[in-house]
Amino acid sequence: MRIKLFWITGICFFALSAAGMNTVLAEEKLFIISNDDVFGTLKRSAVEFPHNLHMEVFAEEECGVCHHSYDETSGSLTYEAGDEISCKECHAMEKKGNIPALREAYHGSCTVCHRNTIKEKAGKSGPTTCGECHKKKGD
Numbered sequence: 001m002r003i004k005l006f007w008i009t010g011i012c013f014f015a016l017s018a019a020g021m022n023t024v025l026a027e028e029k030l031f032i033i034s035n036d037d038v039f040g041t042l043k044r045s046a047v048e049f050p051h052n053l054h055m056e057v058f059a060e061e062e063c064g065v066c067h068h069s070y071d072e073t074s075g076s077l078t079y080e081a082g083d084e085i086s087c088k089e090c091h092a093m094e095k096k097g098n099i100p101a102l103r104e105a106y107h108g109s110c111t112v113c114h115r116n117t118i119k120e121k122a123g124k125s126g127p128t129t130c131g132e133c134h135k136k137k138g139d
Contacts, residue, residue: 029055031048031049032047034046048135065109067084
């Protein structure tokens with residue numbers, strides 16, 4: 001009886017630990033996008049970005065939709081796995097040459113992709129309006 005109880009307790013502890021780890025890992029992948037170091041005091045609320053959800057939708061090679069760098073030799077955007085950088089590393093408050101401002105980079109990538117997905121799949125894919133991303137407290 002003691003051995004059976006030991007195994008049941010062990011299995012339950014392992015299951016709860018594993019569930020807790022998954023929860024922590026999932027929570028770590030919910031990014032809050034505010035970039036107040038670039039924008040200063042925000043006029044709208046910060047955006048919650050569920051990175052895991054987007055990773056499920058895109059294949060690894062499509063990570064370059066967001067995580068890209070400019071290749072001066074080819075004149076194109078490229079993606080190198082393991083070399084992911086933050087948008088604000090290249091995009092600033094104001095547009096610089098062909099590099100869009102950070103605000104436009106976010107809005108262009110996020111809302112355009114969501115709208116295209118809605119057209120392609122004839123259904124809702126993600127937020128497309130200001131208030132759907134920039135939620136007021138309590139929403």
